[in-house]
Amino acid sequence: MSQNKTTSEKMSGIISKEQCFRCFKDMLACSDVLDDLWEIRYFETECYLSKKTIINVNRNKFQSESESRNEVLQEDTSLSNDEATEMYNNTDCQILSVEYHVLYSESYSVPVLYFNCHLPDGRLLTLNEIWSQVPLNYQERLQQDRWTFLTQVEHPYLGRPFYQLHPCHTDKLMAMVAKVPGGVARNYVISWLSSVGPVVGLNLRPEYGIPEKMAVTKEKYATTADGKDINVYTLRNGRQSEVRLIDWGAIITHIRVPDKNGQIDDITLGYDTFKDGYDTNPFYFGGIIGRYTNRIARGEFRLDDQTYNLTVNNGGNLLHGGNRGFDKRLWESEITQDGVMMRYTSADGEEGFPGEARVNVHFRLTAENELVIDFKATCTKPTVINLTSHPYFNLAGHAAGSLEGHTIRMDAENYTPLNENSIPTGEIARVKGTAFDLTTDTDFAQRLPAVPGNVGFDHNFVFGKPGWDKHMARVYHAGTGRQMDVYSTEPGVQVYTAYYVDAPKGKGGAKYGQWSGFCLEAQHYPDSPNNPTFPSTTVRPGETYKQTTKYAFSVIR
Amino acid sequence: MGDDRAILRENWDGRIPVCFSLAEDEIEQEKPENVFAHVPRQSYFPLVTEKVSKYFSQHVDKEKEFPESELLHCPGREAVESVFMSTVKEADALKHRSSIINSMQKKDHKNMFDQFWPINKKLMENTDEESIKYIPFRIYQSETGFIQKLFRPFSEEGQEHTLDDLIKHVLPDLDEDGNKRVLIQGIEVPGETPILWLSEHLSYPDNFLHICVVNQPSMTISDHW
Numbered sequence: 141m142s143q144n145k146t147t148s149e150k151m152s153g154i155i156s157k158e159q160c161f162r163c164f165k166d167m168l169a170c171s172d173v174l175d176d177l178w179e180i181r182y183f184e185t186e187c188y189l190s191k192k193t194i195i196n197v198n199r200n201k202f203q204s205e206s207e208s209r210n211e212v213l214q215e216d217t218s219l220s221n222d223e224a225t226e227m228y229n230n231t232d233c234q235i236l237s238v239e240y241h242v243l244y245s246e247s248y249s250v251p252v253l254y255f256n257c258h259l260p261d262g263r264l265l266t267l268n269e270i271w272s273q274v275p276l277n278y279q280e281r282l283q284q285d286r287w288t289f290l291t292q293v294e295h296p297y298l299g300r301p302f303y304q305l306h307p308c309h310t311d312k313l314m315a316m317v318a319k320v321p322g323g324v325a326r327n328y329v330i331s332w333l334s335s336v337g338p339v340v341g342l343n344l345r346p347e348y349g350i351p352e353k354m355a356v357t358k359e360k361y362a363t364t365a366d367g368k369d370i371n372v373y374t375l376r377n378g379r380q381s382e383v384r385l386i387d388w389g390a391i392i393t394h395i396r397v398p399d400k401n402g403q404i405d406d407i408t409l410g411y412d413t414f415k416d417g418y419d420t421n422p423f424y425f426g427g428i429i430g431r432y433t434n435r436i437a438r439g440e441f442r443l444d445d446q447t448y449n450l451t452v453n454n455g456g457n458l459l460h461g462g463n464r465g466f467d468k469r470l471w472e473s474e475i476t477q478d479g480v481m482m483r484y485t486s487a488d489g490e491e492g493f494p495g496e497a498r499v500n501v502h503f504r505l506t507a508e509n510e511l512v513i514d515f516k517a518t519c520t521k522p523t524v525i526n527l528t529s530h531p532y533f534n535l536a537g538h539a540a541g542s543l544e545g546h547t548i549r550m551d552a553e554n555y556t557p558l559n560e561n562s563i564p565t566g567e568i569a570r571v572k573g574t575a576f577d578l579t580t581d582t583d584f585a586q587r588l589p590a591v592p593g594n595v596g597f598d599h600n601f602v603f604g605k606p607g608w609d610k611h612m613a614r615v616y617h618a619g620t621g622r623q624m625d626v627y628s629t630e631p632g633v634q635v636y637t638a639y640y641v642d643a644p645k646g647k648g649g650a651k652y653g654q655w656s657g658f659c660l661e662a663q664h665y666p667d668s669p670n671n672p673t674f675p676s677t678t679v680r681p682g683e684t685y686k687q688t689t690k691y692a693f694s695v696i697r
Numbered sequence: 698m699g700d701d702r703a704i705l706r707e708n709w710d711g712r713i714p715v716c717f718s719l720a721e722d723e724i725e726q727e728k729p730e731n732v733f734a735h736v737p738r739q740s741y742f743p744l745v746t747e748k749v750s751k752y753f754s755q756h757v758d759k760e761k762e763f764p765e766s767e768l769l770h771c772p773g774r775e776a777v778e779s780v781f782m783s784t785v786k787e788a789d790a791l792k793h794r795s796s797i798i799n800s801m802q803k804k805d806h807k808n809m810f811d812q813f814w815p816i817n818k819k820l821m822e823n824t825d826e827e828s829i830k831y832i833p834f835r836i837y838q839s840e841t842g843f844i845q846k847l848f849r850p851f852s853e854e855g856q857e858h859t860l861d862d863l864i865k866h867v868l869p870d871l872d873e874d875g876n877k878r879v880l881i882q883g884i885e886v887p888g889e890t891p892i893l894w895l896s897e898h899l900s901y902p903d904n905f906l907h908i909c910v911v912n913q914p915s916m917t918i919s920d921h922w
Contacts, residue, residue, distance in 0.1 A: 291783055292776070
């Protein structure tokens with residue numbers, strides 16, 4: 141869940157009552173999934189968490205108040221009545237019934253843990269007996285503060301005696317936790333309870349710490365011309381973001397993310413249905429491009445003294461894998477534990493490429509609103525592979541129609557200039573002093589007329605060696621506050637500003653025309669098979685092509 | 698800090714007449730005589746009733762069935778000290794976001810129980826930079842647990858809140874036609890008294906205002922008198 145805390149609250153380790161109650165409800169939701177038996181109770185307008193359970197401890201240890209062996213209170217949620225009875229009759233075991241309550245303290249602005257522990261005959265444990273159960277390592281640490289740390293008090297709502305873990309240090313503890321990246325597991329209350337609970341036998345299961353699990357659903361989307369099912373997968377991360385994919389072309393059809401006011405919009409171009417345009421996908425909206433993305437000059441390359449002739453489908457060159465690249469093929473697909481896996485086997489000779497290539501692409505939407513795409517490919521013969529993802533973005537919303545108000549920054553100092561056939565000359569040129577210099581925040585729309593060729597950007601920017609995960613670009617739209625950062629292990633990224641797009645049948649009646657969106661396609665450089673100085677795209681049997689590209693969405697208020 | 702030292706002195710020395718009698722169902726043989734004691738107002742029963750307990754325990758077999766669902770155990774003086782310190786800390790959390798209690802050394806915490814005044818002075822401070830945030834108070838009515846809520850000493854407009862304001866805030870449904878009396882330190886305090894002054898002068902050593910709301914004795918009884 142989103143942590144809507146002010147910075148000062150976070151730094152001081154306290155939490156507001158409303159935020160705490162939200163945490164209670166979120167923890168209850170986890171508990172329900174895990175069958176962990178927490179309940180929410182109300183006292184007037186205040187809500188609190190409560191749980192009753194049975195624990196068993198070593199009877200010998202228990203009876204001796206002074207000595208305690210190195211055993212920890214174990215919570216046994218799996219005890220059935222029979223098991224409990226058997227344990228009761230077992231002279232080594234001592235059953236205790238424990239009741240835990242978590243309340244919000246207005247005085248300290250933090251949650252507080254209350255508990256009572258009874259013997260089967262109903263007698264309440266004494267403070268000393270409770271202390272004897274505290275795990276040895278905590279006992280040593282807390283010995284000095286014994287009387288201040290664990291006390292018997294009047295329950296603020298029920299008015300009867302309860303033991304309490306004193307809240308006076310909770311704020312310091314949580315301020316420290318908040319400093320550690322990823323320190324707060326899922327929510328404040330869960331984090332805090334998992335830290336202090338073990339002192340009194342309350343051990344939260346690790347599943348509580350998992351950020352609200354991504355939900356992935358699958359539905360039928362359409363049918364191909366030859367009668368096969370196309371499925372649509374919806375990835376939700378429980379934090380207002382949503383991504384949709386279809387297994388035709390492994391196409392990303394929707395990316396829905398919030399703006400600075402929490403308003404959620406779809407920021408990728410696409411179609412409403414398969415027949416509206418994904419079947420032919422002339423502009424490659426959202427697809428996974430392969431076996432070779434971008435261009436290969438004249439559709440021809442040499443590898444191991446052999447010349448290969450590929451489909452020529454664009455201006456005398458191969459473009460984006462040929463007539464029917466990967467984005468126009470039906471992939472196999474399945475839901476994985478954190479996303480969707482798409483698989484495609486490209487036959488030996490498909491579009492002229494040698495060898496049978498097996499490709500896996502995994503999509504994952506994280507709790508931090510990142511769309512992470514992992515690519516892997518192998519081949520039965522030496523071949524060339526260059527894969528990318530091709531969503532068109534418009535941070536103002538897919539239907540905004542132009543790149544007005546977008547600011548771009550690219551961390552690349554070099555690019556590959558093109559010849560008149562749109563093929564790289566082989567030179568790596570500095571961007572400094574040219575229209576390609578985006579190293580400082582640049583008004584995207586206003587830069588377009590300055591780009592040579594009058595077709596806006598359709599150029600590859602150079603970072604260097606492959607396999608190094610790096611930040612490539614940041615695009616920001618001030619009006620909505622939306623920002624996208626692109627990271628990849630690829631050595632280059634194609635920037636394309638939709639000069640050729642003409643799609644009147646866009647989603648929701650939108651008409652996508654020239655400049656209506658932008659692409660940032662992390663890739664190896666175009667025409668690498670014909671440029672031995674470029675990072676190699678050759679993949680031999682036994683080798684694995686690998687890359688990860690991440691689109692991270694955030695809002696700047 | 699209040700200049701009304703006389704009031705602080707009077708409070709500190711305040712006492713309550715108490716009659717201790719053994720519960721009917723505990724009596725084994727003869728009913729023992731009741732014990733009367735003038736108990737210090739600013740203390741806790743377990744600290745002042747040792748002799749009383751000893752006296753009554755001669756008349757019962759053993760302490761059976763301690764009502765542990767209703768009463769806090771008191772294994773010793775440390776338990777009382779623990780409750781006391783815990784309450785003091787809470788008061789400071791309410792007044793000063795714990796800034797004062799946290800800046801005190803541990804030994805001051807420990808000594809507070811015995812050498813109250815010099816240490817308490819710090820907690821009672823209401824410096825200009827950091828005025829008191831919330832007034833520590835608890836309201837007791839018979840048959841329920843105490844009521845404790847957040848309440849500021851001043852209104853948004855800067856007006857001092859009075860005792861009446863506090864009672865209205867916490868017990869809005871309180872009988873308006875005078876059937877209830879509001880007592881602090883045994884006194885019926887005028888409703889227009891500023892609550893900040895009350896916090897500084899009529900708080901108990903644990904820094905809380907413990908306020909009792911009791912029923913007005915009925916007119917028929919006072920007729921008999």
